[in-house]
Amino acid sequence: MxxxxxxxxxxxxxxxxxxxxxxxxxxxxxxxxxxxxxxxxxxxxxxxxxxxxPPRKPAILRFLVHFNDTLIYILLGAAAIKAIMGDWLDFWVIMSVAVINAVIGFVQEGRAETALAxxxxxxxxxxxxxxxxxxxxxxxxxxxxxxxxxxxxxxxxxxxxxxxxxxxxxxxxxxxxxxxxxxxxxxxxxxxxxxxxxxxxxxxxxxxxxxxxxxxxxxxxxxxxxxxxxxxxxxxxGSLETPLTKQLNDFGKKLTLVILGMAVLMLAIGRFGHGMPFAELISATIGFAVAAIPEGLPALVTITLAIGVQQMARHNAITRKLPAVEALGSVTTVCSDKTGTLTKNEMTVRRIVTPVAAYQVTGLGYQPIGEIVADDGRAPGADVAAILSVATLCNDAHLVRDSAEDAASGGWSLVGEPTEGALKVVARKGGVSSAGARRVDVVPFDSAHKLMATLHEAADGSRAILVKGAPDRLLGRSTTQRGTAGREPLDPARWDAVVAELGGTGLRVLAAARLPVDRARDLIALDDLEGLEFLGVWGILDPPRPEAIEAIADCHTAGIRVKMITGDHAGTALAISREMGIVEDADARVLTGGELEALTQEQLKDVVRDVDVYARTSPEHKIRIVRGLQAHGEVVAMTGDGVNDAPALTRANIGIAMGIKGTEATKEAAEIVLADDNFATIRGAIREGRRIYDNLRKSVVFLLPTNGAQALVILVAVVFGLALPLTPVQVLWVNMVTALTLSLALAYEPAEKGIMSRPPRAPGGSIVSARELGFVLLVSLLIGGATLGVFYGAVAGGTDIAYARTEAVAMLALGQLAYLFNCRFLSRSSLTPDVLRGNPAVWWSALALLVFQLIYTYVPFMNDLFGSRPLAVGSWGPPIALSIVIFLAVEVLKALRRRGRA
CATH class of the missing domain: 2.70.150.10 (Calcium-transporting ATPase, cytoplasmic transduction domain A)
Structure with missing residues (x-):
């Protein structure tokens, strides 16, 4: 410093x-x-x-940095082409998409800076x-x-x-x-x-x-x-790029190189192979670039993610940064804080042991709802009433109902310390209250003596000293215990075993004792606390959230490791982790902050994937753990609610903050905020992230053949010196109408079956794999070939070239519509009734496409604007028939892909 x-x-x-x-x-x-x-x-x-x-860059620089993206370069390149063509309306439309992307990023940036605030x-x-x-x-x-x-x-x-x-x-x-x-x-x-x-x-x-x-x-x-x-x-x-950001950047760079290479090749063939006039060749090249550049892709990604944000918000996961929606779907490890995330952060008495019997306490948190049930089935007797009297009277905490709701619906909070709140709650569960008793004097809790004592007067005027504190301190001051028949000799060996057993399960153990005194007694001191009657012990724990236990099991099924990183003691952390199913072995390794401190980063990297419980950690340790996991290529989600979690949330691939009990610093450092502070919501968010990524892949695999088919049509025409089947403005029409209608339909696709039974996708790679790219090229050939066949068939029949081009546009649009149904199920056959149901957006988008296409074909001003012509009814026959052929041919390709994978 x-x-x-x-x-x-x-x-x-x-x-x-x-x-x-x-x-x-x-x-x-x-x-x-x-x-x-x-x-x-x-x-x-x-x-x-x-x-x-923190020092801040000027606002203009922070805004401009959001244009530093390969896909945005593609958009800007398309806009420049439009400007060269003098098509200013389209130029401003494309520029608006680029600016909107930048504005969204600018508004949502500053995660670390606002975290510091x-x-x-x-x-x-x-x-x-x-x-x-x-x-x-x-x-x-x-x-x-x-x-x-x-x-x-x-x-x-x-x-x-x-x-x-x-x-x-x-x-x-x-x-x-x-x-x-x-x-x-x-x-x-x-x-x-x-x-x-x-x-x-x-x-x-x-x-x-x-x-x-x-x-x-x-x-x-x-x-x-x-x-x-x-x-x-x-x-x-430091923050990391999400997997999607990396994949889109990589994909955009490769796509740009391919388009530039193809354009140069086409220029060379057209100029030197066919001697085409330079002006005509430049026009054709511009048309090819407009056809090949998927200018709708950045907007498609943004809109798909925005839809995902809305859908996740309905499930209590609020997203602060769009790419985080998808990144959740690629998470391989979830590092979770314990207190308030996996647990309720509401201390609860789980066990009561008296000299007479041992009891289990049901119910969680500060809601005074539950039962006290003996292990041997007997009804709680005077022994329980006695220890519960100490719980409620030797206590400075208060339970407050937040609203007029029935207690069963919640609405309870604590004023005071969590441990004392747990004792107040268990007393209410046992039907014991402080009514009729009056506190006369008190010996406050002192960390040196580890006990608290009160002098209370009962309704009948009798007085007694009530004591609670550390078991060893109360046992040392007790001579008897309350047995079935009243006072009996103290059994220290038995209580040492009970305390060890409860402590071994991660419970915090407190003891209770009492001492009847004379009715005239009105003062007590520490020296008076001798010869006590030992009443028993409470086992207290911050209980796991039941729904979190189920969520962790689902994460394991989905191939996602869950690691607990907490500031609590190792014994407590291990006990909670076993109860939650994070670890199964009673002697599973727990790495403490002191042990972690002694490891170099390289040594930590060697063990970090094998250890699932970390205790007594500091903020520096959490960052080191996250970095160690990321060194293995893990995609790490880090949850937390305290300010101590903020640095690790910033470093993790996905930071997840608690919305209710989380500090503002933690919320600002995170990409995702859980509105219900529930670990189970993370499971739902991961499922949603996987669904969104699937749909994004479907949308990209659907969109690319549109551009591929159009580029192929123009490329073939130039290479063979033929008339262009499409003009640049008609290419733009097909791009625009499919992007506005069909592309967005796949964003609403429901999750595929078994989505949480498959392992996380491997980090890295391209959003479109080599196998899928080959698939896209084959579909492009199918749609492009059908379009060339329709166009040149019509021209060969003596049809006007403008009329033939209108048929070609219809073929492209209908071929893309047929392919949409293929893309609903990329990993299984679409020859099923399921393809007709489950996503109403598909039918609305298909209807919108047909309406737009009819307007393009039959409305006079559209004929003038795009050079289209009204088609006779019979002219729709070839495009419709070939669209059905395309659908069936793509299903054959999908079947061959499935067989190849098998």
Whole structure:
């Protein structure tokens, strides 16, 4: 990180690993803070506590860069040809398509830049700093290293802070680390190699204080904070082209070379082989170029993707960038965050174990709906009522109904900590409430003692101390347990085994105890918590989304690997991944952030495809994992909701953000935003992406023979020195009418059978394979040959050349219509009733084509504009008959292709 001159003395390396006096000395400060004059001088040296906006290119350059595309060059070339021909109307139509493409790209660009703006919006606005011997409210932007600040519940931490006082301090760092449970903080140094999530002596900019009080010394501001480093990672991550973008660029370049080569060859043959007049030859060459250039292709791609965007939005996947729609269909690996993506981010009690029995708890999240069922089938008794009383009374959280809806439809949220919310919910499931009880005193939770205690008075006036906390701490203070017949001796060995078993399944274990006291007792202290009666334990977990489990299974069937990358602990990550079906083996390898840190990028590349669970990761680690997968040619989709996910979302081929619980930074960094925060929606989006790519391929394979047949017709005429069957303006008519009608019909094709049972398509290659290109050429020969036959047959019969050309145009249009039905099913036969149903757009587009063609043929002003002539009814016979022949011949070609693949 480059700092202004004079600021080097205000940097302390790894403050979390240093003692507080050492940090004070390095920053030339103490617990009494600094003076306003010193703060002003330091502010001048280090700059404001803000994330710097990225440098931006001028708007005109950002707009013009969207014309730097081979297919757009083809469009501009077609427009230039139109200008040369003096056809200004067509020139402006084609230019409009190019400009619209650029405008769409310009409006949707700036993903990384807006992501940085989203991160900047996470910073706090004000802070309580100690200056000149007193506490003052100062703008957060004016904080400097060495400032002393204090934190209270609900505060957004304004800078990176080394704590020197902390009382029951817990901070929600989920947006930074991805860990679902608030982190307990203290003042003792931690090891120098500790990851961000384990730096308990630090409070980080942009995180939220959940509970407790603290004071600390500012060690980093602005770009020098952890969140500033994430901003730098977003800027440096770099984005990748989607597979479609690469394929279209490659296809456009090859097509341009072919067209130029053919034009030069045609010029040479016409000039030196037949001695054609130069002016006539140039006109024919322009006609060939107009015929061969698929000027409708960029518009077709854009419109097909735009239709896909609308269809995906109806399934809760909002697309911010058009090519991402198709790119989803080529995904080979999905890297998913755990909290809030695969899980509900709502802690839930899954197990209760009392001295009497073990119980399973049904229901997920904060909805107080579910049952408590004993493993042996017995009904919950007094043992469950006792532990649930502790759950609801020794608790500072509250459940709030967001609306007047019935609880079964949702609408519940939590005010307080997630773990305490889980206890409130399980108490409601068991029918236990706090009604009639009164809190008399409390010993707040302290991370040093890992417990909380309350003194409560019941409705009958009796009083008891209720305690919840870490099992080892409560077992150490208990002498008895609540058995079937009341108090009985404590069995520590049994409880150690229970805690180990629950912990081994990834559950977070909390224990409960109680101690009856005299009715006159009105105060309690930590020393009073001895001789407790142990009531049992809760097993708590952030539960997997049920629909996500099914979606992961579907992804595996589709040949897509799913990898979990989380900030949570390895045991929790492995347990969740097994429950979700990401891994099957109980001892599957989990790679932690510390282990990953010790690997070089080359070493990580060697193992990255074999490891499906990554725990205790940082933003840098996520980028390294994505890059390692991409080094193997994988097309990676990365999901996430916290700001810590933004750099990896930017680097991934497809970034997918959560729309409900995701931060603005994450949404701006992503190509896809899930409106329902549901991993299952990703499965649907991948299916939709595959369908869209299939339809795009169908559209391209359908469109190219139009250009191929027209170019062939003109090429044959020039090579053999014959009359041109089509004029350039008639070529434009066929291109325009088929692009406006038939080409778009295939964008609405439903998904082919088994679309999610086949593996992802191989990345790279061309959008039109060599096999398909051969198929396109054969179809071009069929349609072009039929057109030449109709034209020269009519001329040989003594028909006027303009009349013969009108028949030729009809042949091209009807031949393309017949071929449309062939293209509905490229991988199977179209000789099936299915070809007549399933896509109403095919029939509407066919009707539109016929109407346009009748207008072209019989409306007088169209005859004048395009040089067409009204056809006799009998003249429609050959084009219609040959169209049927073309349909059947193409089906024979498709059958030969299927046999060749088999």
């Amino acid at each position: 480059t700092l202004p001159a004079g600021a080097t003395s205000l940097v302390v390396d790894r403050p979390f690993a240093r003692a507080v006096p050492e940090v004070q000395s390095a920053l030339r400060t103490d617990v009494g803070g600094i003076t306003s004059a010193e703060a002003a001088a330091r502010l001048q040296a280090v700059g404001p506590n803000e994330l710097p906006p 989203g991160i900047r919006g996470m910073l706090s606005v004000h802070a309580r700093a100690r200056r000149d011997g007193g506490w003052n409210t100062v703008p957060a932007a004016e904080l400097v290293p060495g400032d002393v600040i204090r934190l209270a519940p609900g505060d957004k931490v304004p800078a990176d802070v080394r704590l020197f006082q902390a009382a029951q301090l817990r901070i929600d760092e989920s947006a930074l680390t991805g860990e679902s449970v608030p982190a307990s903080k203290g003042v003792d140094p931690v090891p120098a190699e500790a990851g961000v999530g384990d730096r308990a002596s630090m409070a980080f900019s942009g995180t939220i204080v959940s509970a407790g009080q603290a004071r600390g010394i500012v060690t980093g501001t602005g770009a020098a904070t952890e969140i500033g480093k994430i901003q730098e990672l977003v800027g440096d991550a």
